[in-house]
Structures are given as C-alpha cells and as structure tokens.
Amino acid sequence: xxxxxxSGGGLVQPGGSLRLSCAASEFTFSSYSMNWVRxxxxxxxxxxxxxxxxxxxxxxADSVKGRFTIxxxxxxxxxxxxxxSLRAEDTAVYYCARGFCSSTSCPAGMDVWGQGTTVTVSS
Amino acid sequence: EIQxxxxxxxxxxxxxxRVTITCRTRQSISNYLSxxxxxxxxxxxxxxxxxxxxxxxxxxxxxxxxxxxxxxxxITSLQPEDFAMYFCQQSYSLPYTFGQGTKLExx
Numbered sequence: 418x419x420x421x422x423x424s425g426g427g428l429v430q431p432g433g434s435l436r437l438s439c440a441a442s443e444f445t446f447s448s449y450s451m452n453w454v455r456x457x458x459x460x461x462x463x464x465x466x467x468x469x470x471x472x473x474x475x476x477x478a479d480s481v482k483g484r485f486t487i488x489x490x491x492x493x494x495x496x497x498x499x500x501x502s503l504r505a506e507d508t509a510v511y512y513c514a515r516g517f518c519s520s521t522s523c524p525a526g527m528d529v530w531g532q533g534t535t536v537t538v539s540s
Numbered sequence: 541e542i543q544x545x546x547x548x549x550x551x552x553x554x555x556x557x558r559v560t561i562t563c564r565t566r567q568s569i570s571n572y573l574s575x576x577x578x579x580x581x582x583x584x585x586x587x588x589x590x591x592x593x594x595x596x597x598x599x600x601x602x603x604x605x606x607x608x609x610x611x612x613x614x615i616t617s618l619q620p621e622d623f624a625m626y627f628c629q630q631s632y633s634l635p636y637t638f639g640q641g642t643k644l645e646x647x
Contacts (some may be wrong), residue, residue, distance in 0.1 A: 461641045462576075462641075463636065521595050526589045527574075528595065533583055
C-alpha cells in the first residue's frame with residue numbers, strides 16, 4: 418500500500434526546534450515532488466513547503482520562510498522538515514503529502530497524505 | 541497569493557440529498573483546482589483534481605466542475621460516510637492555498 422508516515426512531533430518550548438520526518442513506502446519516492454501542510458487545532462489547511470523530486474527546487478510559505486527547512490533523502494525515501502524558532506502559532510498537526518500530476522494538469526493537487534504528527538509549542 | 545473563497549462554511553443535509561459546495565478565486569486559475577475530503581483525525585483525501593477529474597476509487601456521486609475563477613463540488617445522493625469536511629485547493633501558483641473548508645453535517 419502506498420503510504421506516508423510522519424514522525425518527530427511533540428511538545429517544544431517557544432524558540433525551540435524540532436525535526437519532522439516522513440517515511441514513504443510502496444512507490445518510487447524519487448519520482449515525486451513532496452509537500453508539508455499543517456492544520457492548527459480546529460482550523461483549515463495551510464500549505465508550508467514544496468520540494469521537487471530531485472530536491473533542486475524548494476518553496477516556502479511566508480509564514481515559515483527563514484525558520485523552516487525542507488529536505489529529502491531519495492535513497493532513504495524520506496522527507497524532512499527542520500523547524501527552528503518555533504512559535505505558539507506553529508502548534509498544529511503537520512502532514513506530508515505527495516505531489517500529483519494528472520494527464521492534463523501538473524501540479525494537480527496532493528494525492529497521498531500521511532496521518533499527521535502533532536507539534537505543540539508551549540512553555 | 542491567490543485567495544480561495546469557499547462556501548458555505550457549513551451545510552446540513554440528509555442522506556440521499558444532493559449538495560453543492562463552491563470555491564471562487566479573484567484571478568483565473570484555469571483548471572488547477574482540487575477538492576479534498578477530510579474526516580476527523582485523518583489526513584485529507586484527494587477526491588477531484590484538475591477541477592473535474594475524479595480520482596480512482598472515489599464514488600461517482602462526487603463530481604467537480606468549473607474553470608477560471610468559479611468551481612463547484614457536487615455530491616449526489618449523500619451517503620452516511622460523506623459527512624465530513626471538504627476543502628478546495630489551487631495549484632496554479634505558489635504558495636498553494638486552500639479554501640476555508642465546508643463542514644457537511646447530518647440534518
């Protein structure tokens with residue numbers, strides 16, 4: 418079964434750091450772009466970052482630019498999000514999601530999502 | 541940044557009903573519009589991509605339409621498992637943006 422499994426979430430103090438991981442299985446990870454998306458408690462979805470299949474192209478939302486770093490290790494089929502200078506407003510469930518291309522559009526959304534890992538920023 | 545305006549924010553309906561959720565943008569995004577379903581405690585599930593292409597395994601009672609700035613998700617003959625949150629998302633340009641979501645509840 419095609420799957421993404423996030424890990425690395427937890428409780429961290431404001432100003433602290435965390436590194437999230439996303440392990441991919443049952444698909445050729447190196448062929449797909451990947452994204453991180455978060456969802457604050459009771460809120461909607463917020464896209465955070467995108468990395469191309471090779472890792473050469475990277476983009477961030479303004480809300481995390483300069484604080485978060487996306488990376489990938491295609492040999493390990495893994496995606497990462499290094500989060501520094503964490504703030505209370507970063508409290509959320511963090512999802513990794515696979516970029517999808519349809520026969521007519523690319524990109525065309527995100528077709529595989531993990532179950533999420535919870536990050537809580539609090540003193 | 542492309543703002544997504546999704547409506548309604550909540551919707552009450554009965555099993556067997558037909559419901560429509562809309563998503564609008566101020567600038568054209570061609571057909572770079574996706575619809576997701578999310579159930580409590582789960583990651584979103586891609587239902588429709590490219591505005592109207594049904595993902596494999598998604599029931600045919602789900603359909604999407606629209607192009608440019610106005611898009612619609614329609615669910616015909618609601619089933620109990622359809623009561624969930626629904627989000628639209630544009631992938632026309634970065635940053636990708638989502639609609640605020642629609643909570644579909646049982647009447």
